[in-house]
Amino acid sequence: MRQALHILKKDIRYLRFEIAVMLVVTAAFAFIGARRAFWMDDPHANRSIAWTLVQLQLPFIWWLLIARVLHAETLLGDRQFWITRPYIRGQLLLAKLLFFALCVSLPMLVADAIILGAFGLSPVEQIAGLLWTQVLLWAVVLLPVAALCSVTRGVVESFVATFVLLLILLAWNVALPGMTLGVMWGALDWVTVYYAIGVTAVAAVAILAWQYARRRAWTSRAMAAATVVLVMGGGAAIPWTTAFAVQSHFGKKVGSPSSLHIGFDFERKWLARALVEGDRNVELEIPLHATGLPADTELKGDGLVATMQAPDGTVWRAAKEPWTKIDAERGILSLHAQMNEDFYRKIRDRATTLRGTLYFTLYGDGRSSSLPFDGKQVPVPGLGVCSAHNNGRQELYFLLCSFAFRPEPNQVSIRFAEGDNRGYREIEPGGPVARISYSPFPADPEISPVSQYFQYFNMQPFRGTLSRAVIRTLEPLGHFSREFQIDDLRLGDFEVRRTRLPE
Amino acid sequence: MSDVIRTVDLEKRFGGTVVLDRLNLAVSEGSVYGLLGPNGCGKSTTIKILMNILEPSAGRAEIFGNDSRRISPRRDLTRIGYVSENQELPEWMTVEYLMEYLKPFYPSWDEARAAELIWQFDLPRDRKLRHLSHGMRMKAALAALLAYRPKLIVLDEPFTGLDSLVRDELIEGLLENAEGSTIFISSHDLAEIETFASHIGYLDRGRLRFSEEMSSLSGRFREIEIALARALPAPLVWPPTWMRAEESAALVRFVDTQFEYERTMAEVRRLFGEPRDVTVRPMPLREIFVTLAKASRKAA
Numbered sequence: 001m002r003q004a005l006h007i008l009k010k011d012i013r014y015l016r017f018e019i020a021v022m023l024v025v026t027a028a029f030a031f032i033g034a035r036r037a038f039w040m041d042d043p044h045a046n047r048s049i050a051w052t053l054v055q056l057q058l059p060f061i062w063w064l065l066i067a068r069v070l071h072a073e074t075l076l077g078d079r080q081f082w083i084t085r086p087y088i089r090g091q092l093l094l095a096k097l098l099f100f101a102l103c104v105s106l107p108m109l110v111a112d113a114i115i116l117g118a119f120g121l122s123p124v125e126q127i128a129g130l131l132w133t134q135v136l137l138w139a140v141v142l143l144p145v146a147a148l149c150s151v152t153r154g155v156v157e158s159f160v161a162t163f164v165l166l167l168i169l170l171a172w173n174v175a176l177p178g179m180t181l182g183v184m185w186g187a188l189d190w191v192t193v194y195y196a197i198g199v200t201a202v203a204a205v206a207i208l209a210w211q212y213a214r215r216r217a218w219t220s221r222a223m224a225a226a227t228v229v230l231v232m233g234g235g236a237a238i239p240w241t242t243a244f245a246v247q248s249h250f251g252k253k254v255g256s257p258s259s260l261h262i263g264f265d266f267e268r269k270w271l272a273r274a275l276v277e278g279d280r281n282v283e284l285e286i287p288l289h290a291t292g293l294p295a296d297t298e299l300k301g302d303g304l305v306a307t308m309q310a311p312d313g314t315v316w317r318a319a320k321e322p323w324t325k326i327d328a329e330r331g332i333l334s335l336h337a338q339m340n341e342d343f344y345r346k347i348r349d350r351a352t353t354l355r356g357t358l359y360f361t362l363y364g365d366g367r368s369s370s371l372p373f374d375g376k377q378v379p380v381p382g383l384g385v386c387s388a389h390n391n392g393r394q395e396l397y398f399l400l401c402s403f404a405f406r407p408e409p410n411q412v413s414i415r416f417a418e419g420d421n422r423g424y425r426e427i428e429p430g431g432p433v434a435r436i437s438y439s440p441f442p443a444d445p446e447i448s449p450v451s452q453y454f455q456y457f458n459m460q461p462f463r464g465t466l467s468r469a470v471i472r473t474l475e476p477l478g479h480f481s482r483e484f485q486i487d488d489l490r491l492g493d494f495e496v497r498r499t500r501l502p503e
Numbered sequence: 504m505s506d507v508i509r510t511v512d513l514e515k516r517f518g519g520t521v522v523l524d525r526l527n528l529a530v531s532e533g534s535v536y537g538l539l540g541p542n543g544c545g546k547s548t549t550i551k552i553l554m555n556i557l558e559p560s561a562g563r564a565e566i567f568g569n570d571s572r573r574i575s576p577r578r579d580l581t582r583i584g585y586v587s588e589n590q591e592l593p594e595w596m597t598v599e600y601l602m603e604y605l606k607p608f609y610p611s612w613d614e615a616r617a618a619e620l621i622w623q624f625d626l627p628r629d630r631k632l633r634h635l636s637h638g639m640r641m642k643a644a645l646a647a648l649l650a651y652r653p654k655l656i657v658l659d660e661p662f663t664g665l666d667s668l669v670r671d672e673l674i675e676g677l678l679e680n681a682e683g684s685t686i687f688i689s690s691h692d693l694a695e696i697e698t699f700a701s702h703i704g705y706l707d708r709g710r711l712r713f714s715e716e717m718s719s720l721s722g723r724f725r726e727i728e729i730a731l732a733r734a735l736p737a738p739l740v741w742p743p744t745w746m747r748a749e750e751s752a753a754l755v756r757f758v759d760t761q762f763e764y765e766r767t768m769a770e771v772r773r774l775f776g777e778p779r780d781v782t783v784r785p786m787p788l789r790e791i792f793v794t795l796a797k798a799s800r801k802a803a
């Protein structure tokens with residue numbers, strides 16, 4: 001440990017200018033991020049361009065600092081001063097890790113805590129998120145960049161390697177979206193994201209350990225290349241159903257929808273259609289109905305797989321990832337899929353059986369909070385710290401909620417209310433952000449520690465006064481799958497053709 | 504005396520190129536061993552294997568009786584001082600900070616000696632290494648090595664690119680401060696090695712041509728000039744230990760690599776009869792080296 005501290009002291013002295021720049025950028029991040037908490041009172045506080053810029057600068061300065069400190073004792077080569085000096089390799093690695101902890105991790109931890117505090121979120125209560133953000137910082141940035149630097153001969157070579165690697169990943173994602181990080185899976189994206197993070201972090205640790213023990217570039221470079229391939233193919237390597245199984249394993253399991261039944265929704269039979277596009281595909285939409293849900297619960301479809309069998313034995317399977325549409329009203333789902341027109345012709349006029357599995361999340365444990373429009377911050381369970389505002393002329397009413405690190409994957413509905421009962425604007429249940437995640441971890445891999453949820457209502461046309469915003473949240477009780485079967489389905493009954501208007 | 508450095512059938516190949524070919528070398532404790540050879544003969548590769556910078560392809564190298572691949576920082580590197588002509592130094596450090604930084608790495612670091620070395624080499628304490636001349640940098644590197652009194656000093660072409668004044672200062676500083684140390688030094692420049700080496704090894708295209716004490720080496724190489732009393736018999740078959748043989752009608756000149764007066768004279772008489780005059784001259788190391796290099800090139 002003594003040698004590690006000695007090397008650390010030297011590195012801090014060596015990189016004092018870079019560290020100062022890093023601290024200035026981190027301080028700017030904390031300052032601008034904290035000021036954003038007051039944008040309702042001071043419109044100038046929300047400097048979104050500066051905020052974006054500082055968030056872009058941070059990874060760059062992290063990279064620079066990591067590369068510079070690693071290459072203070074470059075591992076590859078035969079001319080370095082240190083390799084014939086009594087450096088203990090483990091101590092050298094420890095010194096570099098301590099440098100990351102002291103010069104990158106700790107300032108970011110403090111900056112995150114400052115920003116949380118400014119938004120009225122207690123850093124102590126958010127300790128899990130604060131620490132998990134640090135885990136992600138190490139797994140996503142510090143260790144992988146350090147591993148990359150350990151297999152290159154200098155800062156310039158490290159920069160070129162990083163640039164090429166990012167270019168490859170970007171091109172790959174553009175060419176085959178969904179292959180790498182499963183970007184099409186919505187709330188389940190975290191499974192492939194964490195797969196990529198996990199593979200990268202494990203490989204980075206292995207490469208660093210190997211390089212600091214042996215200084216043998218080619219083995220480590222092969223490991224790095226294998227990691228890139230594993231990450232790039234991650235989306236394809238993990239089937240959606242596996243991701244859902246992982247989700248079910250990690251998610252809560254409160255209650256069981258044992259009496260749940262999925263069937264054809266006869267009440268909404270008019271929704272069913274087989275749209276013959278004329279491009280050798282038929283667009284199917286089949287409304288489904290879920291009955292037997294436990295009391296005070298709601299169902300949100302996450303995915304659906306379906307098959308149909310033709311008389312000649314050929315089987316149609318929903319080609320893409322499971323795709324369902326959930327209606328505004330509870331328990332109404334529909335299957336959207338494309339069917340090959342040849343297959344469609346085979347079953348068009350026959351009573352056929354649709355077999356499927358619905359993957360869904362059950363929401364319940366509803367909680368309500370009522371906030372007067374007085375601008376005071378109130379903790380709202382399942383959402384964050386919220387405040388309801390009025391613009392002073394009884395016209396515009398706002399609800400602003402801040403949450404730390406990541407939103408709870410809850411369904412949130414809001415009612416801008418007058419008195420106790422009368423509601424003016426009902427905001428339908430939905431996630432507090434566009435892309436919620438069922439991740440079981442307390443933070444997502446993002447730089448900003450706080451996100452906000454904002455709703456408003458213009459009361460001017462109604463000549464009234466609102467008294468409060470009522471927030472209702474439902475939290476996920478568990479993730480389940482249920483097989484179902486619909487017999488005697490004749491798709492020809494729902495056939496529609498796209499009509500071309502005469503020119 | 505035990506061997507501080509030993510190589511056994513050491514081989515190093517880079518792809519298909521053999522750089523070291525079954526090298527067997529022994530450097531005894533307390534000696535000043537000069538490893539000589541032309542550029543590209545494998546001197547630096549030998550040193551890099553000894554310092555565990557490179558791995559051998561076959562055979563093994565030992566330092567202090569330990570396999571070079573298992574050199575321990577605490578056990579071995581604290582007793583070894585290494586300076587190479589093309590070593591990258593931490594250029595951002597000042598001379599003083601370099602000394603200060605290295606001190607905790609070496610239990611035997613002598614602070615008073617470090618200060619003395621800075622003074623002796625006339626090193627500017629506050630100047631960064633990047634702002635020093637090549638000669639000054641080598642002095643700084645040597646000072647940073649001598650300050651902990653290493654048992655073994657390994658110098659890889661330390662005098663390349665230095666003017667003679669700096670070279671003399673370095674040698675003087677080295678010899679004054681390395682008492683009790685074994686010195687292993689590689690060079691293709693012989694003049695300075697000759698002045699202080701106790702042992703010499705000659706490496707040629709990866710093979711060790713000889714390795715022996717300096718006194719024995721200078722003793723067995725002689726340049727001999729013979730004035731003949733009669734015409735040269737033809738054709739002449741030269742003894743294998745004679746090199747650079749030149750002949751004219753009345754004069755023969757050659758280098759005997761295994762000179763012993765009686766034996767050499769007997770051979771002369773056998774080949775040329777009683778000579779009119781014989782001149783035997785001792786050879787400086789530079790000439791021995793040139794002779795060997797030329798003979799080697801001719802053989803190649």
